[in-house]
Amino acid sequence: MSEQRLHGYLLEFADVEDLLEAARHVVGIGYRDVEAFTPFPVHELEDVLPPCSNPIAFWVLVGGLLGGLLGYGIQYYSAVIDYPYLVGGKPMHAWPAFIPVTFELTVLFGAFGAFLASIFANGLPQLHHPIFAAEDFDLASRDRFFLLIEACDKLFDAQRTRTQLENVKASQLHSVDLEES
């Protein structure tokens, strides 16, 4: 019963090097659902933690293409098909004049792609999360570093994992509970 209510174990560190060492250790044991929390991006973690999906670039491409096609398309449709009129003897399909708007909309939609993808791929906005209830977690945005081993991991066992983690050099070990619904 108590196992089901557990979200995972949270290790607290005062130092980046200790966090990296512990992450290496835990991933070495075979845990996969491991996540670190740091007040600033720590690039070394990318090599240590299991790889995560990063679909941002794809959505920027989608956004950019969509914006460019939309920008050019609306100019072509309105100036050539829907309401053609002659200005200064220039051709109806004056493509060089269509470039600035096409470019601006490519950038606009590409930027929206990056912005929205980074938020939604991270599962945000999510104002409520079990980890916020963990002791000391408000320091994750200040000067502490955390490592979470989630209870959904295949290797996770409330007793065994706890014993394993007690061997890790960390300043503290917290258990994170799922809230009762």
Added chain:
Amino acid sequence: MKKSTERARHQGDVFESIGRKLAAMTSGGSRRGWLLMFAFFALLSLIFLYTIMLVFTVGVGMLGINIPVAWGFPIINVVWWIGIGHAGTLISAILLLLRQGWRAPISRFAEAMTLFAAGIAGMMPIIHLGRPWFFYWLVPYPATMGVWPQWRSPLVWDFFAIATYITVSLLFWYLGLVPDLGSMRDRAKTKLGRRIYGVFALGWRGAASHWRRYQTAYLLIAGLATPLVVSVHSVIALDFAVTLVPGYHSQVFPPYFVAGALFSGFAMVLTLTIPMRRIFRLYDLITSDHLEVMAKIMLAAGLVVIYGYVIEYFLIWYDGDEYHIYLAFNRMFGPYAPYFWGMMFINVLLTQSLWFPKVRRSAGILFAVAVVLNVGMWLERYVIVIISTNRDFLPSSWNTSFGTWVDWSMLLGSLGLFFALFLLFIRAVPAISIFEEKELEYEHEHEESGRS
């Protein structure tokens, strides 16, 4: 073992002190001083509001424009304000791509400066419209009249460029803020503060996978913003260059406008940085090295601007067109000669003072130079916009228009609005990126320990 604990304590202390100091900026400084400054600039922004109301209710006749000087102060102000904004994007996007670590302490408020400057710039063309309530005709929408925007016109490009610029700047600025808003949420002392920051932080937890996606997105938006910033001022330059008016019709305009934008933009960044550094005692974060680098960029951009002047007058001489030659004469000795010589004195001569390390490294002198250079760049736009049209091809249509009190008050009011918004920004969110400063500190320490 003991060494690592010591290191940890030291590291934690450094991170915490950075965070505390930067977060405290929202409530730090003198409360009374802030209120006084805010009251002053808020009053000025009321003047802005009042002049807009006058122009909207009475008409553009309140402004000093008439045929042939149909483009007046609002157009000068668009070019000037949006140019100021460009330095913010240069600092936050281009210097990020170039991995210039020194940008970290100035990027956040330079971006805010971009946002406010671009917003004010965006209002100016609407104020300039005879019927401002129809400005949305620039938007392609299936109108009942069946007409569409005229895509071959730079004015339509301009609308898209400025609208995109404001939107992308806002996205970039907000995305950069999210982790710091999370930090503010965790530090908030009141429940209300925690809720407000919490909502805007979107539930940021600082997870490693989140950081990774976040940084990819940030880098890609920076990559998109880099060509954007060049395109925006180029398109604005095309508003002039595509016409046939002597003084507007010039191929050198797009690059010359972009350089001018960076020049005036860095002047404004320094105008904001130096007082802020003093008020909040940020001497350890914004050192005189930072000031010097910015002054150097300003000098480089200024030299390109001077090159632009040289080319402009060289081409006038070289093509030998009598209207062009008269234009040069009119600028130098016509009714607006003081504006021209003022611009030359400031942008050409005063810029040379930046060659001296003493000027670049002394906050007081640099501040004075930067303020005057802002004026110089405003004069440059005055010279381009007004002194080109007042004496065109036909002497019978010559006319001299000077700015009215409404014009000058509007300019002053727009400055008030800009600084008032900036003061609100300093109070609402950390004006210097907390997480970037910590990252910088960590990397710095890392390098040092690697070396020893």
